[in-house]
Amino acid sequence: MSYTVLIVDDETEVADTCARVLKAAGFDCLVAYDSPAALSLFDSRAPALVLSDINLPSGDGFQIARYVRQKSPDVPVVLMTGRHTINSPQQAAQNGAARYLRKPFSNAELTATIKSLLHVP
DSSP states (O other): OOOEEEEEOSSHHHHHHHHHHHHHTTOEEEEESSHHHHHHHHHHHOOSEEEEESBOSSSBHHHHHHHHHHHOTTSOEEEEESSOOTTHHHHHHHTTOSEEEESSOOHHHHHHHHHHHHTOO
């Protein structure tokens, strides 16, 4: 069974790299570069997991996480950021994120995080 991951990041290179890494690991990927596109894809395609940057030009990853939690509580959300603060992991958890990744992260860390949340060996 193939799982679909929605990747949201306004840095197109980061989003596309995450998609390439996860596709190589056997996942289907949807990519959005802003919050409105992400929410539209979430509603229309029902991904199994959402991977979102926290800092987006329109909205933010916290809003996406809250939206996903409200619409589909069983869909895990992973929030990531390159602008880490001491409170970032707690804020991510308070907004419904299952995991928090600090950029830059390795391909192995990304893949392991997604696999663990989707219970893929």
